[in-house]
Amino acid sequence: MGLGPTLSFAGPVAAQPPRDTLSCDVVISLARLHVTVDARLTVSDAGSIVLSATPADRSTGTEVTGFLATDARGNWLPTARSGTRYVIEAEPGTVRYRYRLDFENAVAMSSTGAGLDSARLYAAGRSLFLAPDPVAYRKASRPYPVVHVRVAAPFGWHVVTSWGVDDSVYTPADGEALLGATIAAAPDFRIYQDSVAGARFVLAIRGERYFSDAALVAVIAASLTRAAEALGPVPVPVVTYTSDVGEKGRTSGSLQGLASVGLIWEPGELLERARSDDVFHETLHLWFGGAMETDRWWTEGVTDYFAARLYAEWVGQSSDLASLCYESLQDYLDIRYDTLLTMDQEERSNIAGDNTTLLVYRKGMLAGLLLDAAIRRSTGGAATLDTVARRLLAMAGERRLHVIRGSEIRDVAVELGGDEVARVWDRVVAGSGPISVDEVTNALRVVTGVSVPSPQPRAKERKVLSNHPKD
Numbered sequence: 380m381g382l383g384p385t386l387s388f389a390g391p392v393a394a395q396p397p398r399d400t401l402s403c404d405v406v407i408s409l410a411r412l413h414v415t416v417d418a419r420l421t422v423s424d425a426g427s428i429v430l431s432a433t434p435a436d437r438s439t440g441t442e443v444t445g446f447l448a449t450d451a452r453g454n455w456l457p458t459a460r461s462g463t464r465y466v467i468e469a470e471p472g473t474v475r476y477r478y479r480l481d482f483e484n485a486v487a488m489s490s491t492g493a494g495l496d497s498a499r500l501y502a503a504g505r506s507l508f509l510a511p512d513p514v515a516y517r518k519a520s521r522p523y524p525v526v527h528v529r530v531a532a533p534f535g536w537h538v539v540t541s542w543g544v545d546d547s548v549y550t551p552a553d554g555e556a557l558l559g560a561t562i563a564a565a566p567d568f569r570i571y572q573d574s575v576a577g578a579r580f581v582l583a584i585r586g587e588r589y590f591s592d593a594a595l596v597a598v599i600a601a602s603l604t605r606a607a608e609a610l611g612p613v614p615v616p617v618v619t620y621t622s623d624v625g626e627k628g629r630t631s632g633s634l635q636g637l638a639s640v641g642l643i644w645e646p647g648e649l650l651e652r653a654r655s656d657d658v659f660h661e662t663l664h665l666w667f668g669g670a671m672e673t674d675r676w677w678t679e680g681v682t683d684y685f686a687a688r689l690y691a692e693w694v695g696q697s698s699d700l701a702s703l704c705y706e707s708l709q710d711y712l713d714i715r716y717d718t719l720l721t722m723d724q725e726e727r728s729n730i731a732g733d734n735t736t737l738l739v740y741r742k743g744m745l746a747g748l749l750l751d752a753a754i755r756r757s758t759g760g761a762a763t764l765d766t767v768a769r770r771l772l773a774m775a776g777e778r779r780l781h782v783i784r785g786s787e788i789r790d791v792a793v794e795l796g797g798d799e800v801a802r803v804w805d806r807v808v809a810g811s812g813p814i815s816v817d818e819v820t821n822a823l824r825v826v827t828g829v830s831v832p833s834p835q836p837r838a839k840e841r842k843v844l845s846n847h848p849k850d
Contacts, residue, residue: 399423399524401510401557406531407564412495414480414502420511420524421473428474430465430509431558439506440483440493446509448476465509478509487623489631490561490641498567499585500532501623501643503635504541504560513554523553530564537568539583541619541639544570559636563621575600576607579617586624590650595622598655602662605689609765610663611772614670618662632657634664652690652699659686666768671775673783676722676808679734680743683707684751685768687744688826701823701831704748708819711741721811722746723785745814746807752822753803754796762795 404417422428446465448456451473459466467474480493486501487494493502516523528549530538541560542549551557563583569592571582580599584592599620607613615638625631625643632642640661648654663685668678684704691700711717714736720728722738734740751764770791775781789808793801806812816833823831 398522399511400527401524402527402529403508403510404529404531405507405562407495407500407533407536409497409533412482412485412497414482414495414500414507415477416480416508417475417477418509419473419475422469423471425470426468428467428469429512429515430467430476431463431505431512439491439503440487441480441502441506442483443509444479444481446476446478448474450474464512476509480507486626487643488626488629490633490643491631491635499563499565499623501563501621501641502561503641504558504562507562508557510554510557513558516554526551526553526557528557530562532564533566535566536564537566537570537583538562538564539568539570539581539619539621541636544581544583556636556638559639561619561621561635561639561641563623565623571596573600576604576613578603578607578613578615580620581617582620582622584622586646588624588650589647594650595658598650598658599662601693602659602686602689605659605693606663606666606685609685609689610666610768614665618665630654630657632661634661634668637665637669640664652702656686656690656703659690662686663689666772670781671772671783672781673771673788674723674785675726676739676743676746677785677788679740680722680745681747681764683734683740683744684747685764688751691827697823697827697829697831700827701833704745704819704823705816705833707741707744708814708816710735711738711745711814714738714741717742718811718813721809723809724811742807742814745819746803748819748822748826749803749807749814750792750796750800752825753800754792755825757796757799764792766795767792 400421402419406415408415420428446458448458448467450456450469456474457468467476482493482495484492484494485496491503493506511524513523528542528551529547530549532538538545540549540562541556542551551560565585568583568585571592573580573596580603582596582599584595603613603618617638619639620642621639622642622644624646627645627647630644630648632640634640642658642661644654660682663682664678667682672678687700687703691697717738720738722742725738730737747764754762754764754767767788771783771788774787775783789804792804807814820832
């Protein structure tokens with residue numbers, strides 16, 4: 380009877396170094412309106428520990444004070460501040476560091492900032508945590524520390540994070556998940572959960588609004604469903620939306636990290652076309668900006684086009700797509716360098732401005748429309764910009780950093796749409812050629828199948844404060 384194949388061993392398997400761990404205790408203090416963080420980091424190697432620090436400016440809304448690092452025995456460790464980073468020199472073992480966060484604002488000025496008052500906390504992860512720099516671990520080909528976060532909130536407050544709701548211990552997957560997160564807490568959050576398009580979403584909303592909670596839940600569900608139909612499965616299993624009332628005159632939305640959307644809207648906002656379109660835009664960042672990184676004209680401008688088109692298809696109003704495209708055209712024509720710079724030149728020049736005054740937003744949206752129309756025309760409707768996007772997302776999914784080059788976008792689009800797409804690309808995307816009203820009107824006709832001339836301004840809706848948020 381044979382003994383079977385002989386097994387050979389090259390020698391003992393080298394022991395893997397233990398994985399570092401990071402535990403953060405976050406305490407919200409209403410007595411002095413600040414947050415304290417007590418962190419414990421175990422490290423297996425001696426050397427410099429680089430912590431990504433929060434910039435002390437109004438964009439984040441927080442400032443670090445009282446930073447102190449010690450070893451497990453309480454001995455002070457040498458620490459240096461370098462720009463927006465802290466560098467700690469430590470031996471293997473446990474490093475403990477503590478700091479306090481003072482808040483510039485009672486209410487977050489934007490969805491990427493932070494605010495704290497006696498009624499609520501809202502903070503983006505990068506405005507709250509000093510943590511080991513994920514880039515440093517990535518460059519060293521080392522796994523990020525195992526992360527545990529505990530949040531001690533005032534009694535009766537709900538805690539809503541990108542990693543869960545009202546949990547005793549949160550476990551962000553890695554450094555990007557820790558720093559690219561939203562953390563919010565308040566006693567009056569109304570929390571809703573549902574599943575659509577193969578993914579689960581959580582909505583935490585607070586404050587009195589001029590729309591019902593059910594209306595916002597419906598818009599979120601539609602944005603996820605329509606985007607998944609156009610682009611493929613939702614890239615993450617759970618998406619968290621945090622909707623809070625901001626300052627009058629300031630409205631902001633953003634994707635934090637890969638799975639959390641912050642919506643900080645002024646008190647008087649209506650959930651009409653503009654804000655619903657914003658929700659679609661931020662949801663689409665799960666694909667463009669999350670699952671795929673590329674040039675800003677695509678991640679912002681083309682995302683704007685997809686948001687407008689998918690929203691209009693959901694409500695069944697081609698005129699809504701037309702209105703949003705014509706608004707974008709007017710903003711584009713008002714940019715003083717509209718035909719002097721390309722979108723790439725604007726981005727590389729670091730020109731400041733909001734989303735109404737930059738080519739990457741306004742011309743980028745129109746580029747999406749014109750490319751979509753050209754692809755539809757040249758293929759007889761057999762392919763669309765959605766086809767391009769799905770191919771790009773598939774390519775990005777096979778890459779560690781999920782980056783797609785602009786030249787690769789052109790290659791895929793031209794392969795599908797041929798010379799007509801190449802001409803649109805060279806003039807509008809790569810060049811600084813002008814875009815006319817007639818060009819937008821013709822493209823809208825191709826995309827929607829109907830004639831959609833520039834609409835009249837919509838009548839302003841009368842605001843009625845909702846006293847029944849669940850209606």
